[in-house]
Amino acid sequence: MTQDALSGGFATAPLQSARAFRALLEAMARPGTIWPIEGAMPPAPLSIAAGTAILTLVDATTPLHLAGAADCPTVRDWVTFHTGAPVCDAADATFAVGSWDALQPVARFRIGLPDYPDRSVTLIIETDVLGQTGARLTGPGIRDATHLSLPETATFRANRALFPLGFDAYLTCGDRIAGLPRSTRVEES
Amino acid sequence: MTQSADPQVVARKDWMSVLAKAPAARLSALMPDVPAHDVLRPAEVGSVMVQGRIGSTGAAFNLGEMTVTRCSVRLPGGAVGHAYVQGRDKGHAIRAAVVDALMQTDAADRLSRMVLAPLQAEAAVARSMRAGKAAATKVDFFTMVRGEDQ
Numbered sequence: 001m002t003q004d005a006l007s008g009g010f011a012t013a014p015l016q017s018a019r020a021f022r023a024l025l026e027a028m029a030r031p032g033t034i035w036p037i038e039g040a041m042p043p044a045p046l047s048i049a050a051g052t053a054i055l056t057l058v059d060a061t062t063p064l065h066l067a068g069a070a071d072c073p074t075v076r077d078w079v080t081f082h083t084g085a086p087v088c089d090a091a092d093a094t095f096a097v098g099s100w101d102a103l104q105p106v107a108r109f110r111i112g113l114p115d116y117p118d119r120s121v122t123l124i125i126e127t128d129v130l131g132q133t134g135a136r137l138t139g140p141g142i143r144d145a146t147h148l149s150l151p152e153t154a155t156f157r158a159n160r161a162l163f164p165l166g167f168d169a170y171l172t173c174g175d176r177i178a179g180l181p182r183s184t185r186v187e188e189s
Numbered sequence: 190m191t192q193s194a195d196p197q198v199v200a201r202k203d204w205m206s207v208l209a210k211a212p213a214a215r216l217s218a219l220m221p222d223v224p225a226h227d228v229l230r231p232a233e234v235g236s237v238m239v240q241g242r243i244g245s246t247g248a249a250f251n252l253g254e255m256t257v258t259r260c261s262v263r264l265p266g267g268a269v270g271h272a273y274v275q276g277r278d279k280g281h282a283i284r285a286a287v288v289d290a291l292m293q294t295d296a297a298d299r300l301s302r303m304v305l306a307p308l309q310a311e312a313a314v315a316r317s318m319r320a321g322k323a324a325a326t327k328v329d330f331f332t333m334v335r336g337e338d339q
Contacts, residue, residue, distance in 0.1 A: 006229045006261065006263065006269060007227070007229055007263070009229065009230055010231075011228070011231065012231070013231065013233065081230075081261075082230070
């Protein structure tokens, strides 16, 4: 196990995880809004926001899929040491983290069952830019409409069509995070 | 967890076991000053399910939960120490983790003499006393020979 893999966890787990969880709740409840989130210092290439979300949401009962560049020994060891989560294939994942390109095709992830739509994946999408410009979002949690810089819109429109099945997504960039639940309607602006 | 015959791993398991079961007050008396260290995982209290096997060979059953405290530290030299100790004394967990880290450095001999040896000796005395008390209650059964068999 490498040295980097052991450091960078929460220093005061009760406080930091509570703050991070609040940010994650607010982000998912108000799609398109961007929230600061910090606490973890994960090894590269994970961003602070993605690392903090992983420490807050993932544990031994939630298999995690590391996609693309995120699937390196240091990140695997870091996730194992700090969360105890099993690192798994895309088809079994409850959470998946990686860049949008690395997560493709998203059809390989679980979208839930009609009886249990909650048995689906939450994608943590690492992005280079995150701003309130670009695709137009409407739906629950949004007054009128809002905009968010999404990597593309067709996949999210297809995901909305599966409702109540489908995946939920967080978009992370540095120490900021935005949520995009499956209930949000996405259009090109 | 796979069983390992690596002597280093066996030795480390031994001292971690001694530290985990040692009384917290005794460990802090033997080691009043905690050397400088970085905390990788702060001491936190949780519970683990203890499993037992009747006669050491039967099917595993859940004996019950016990409270444990765990901690991980790194010394300035780079050695990493982990500890899972019984009870909810965070100072105990930090000391045990620091000792585990120090046992992987040059300080191992001194530490083994000053801290681990006394703890091991006391644990052995306590074990033999309890075994002695239990042995005093032992009853030998024997079969009474009854007349009709003869």
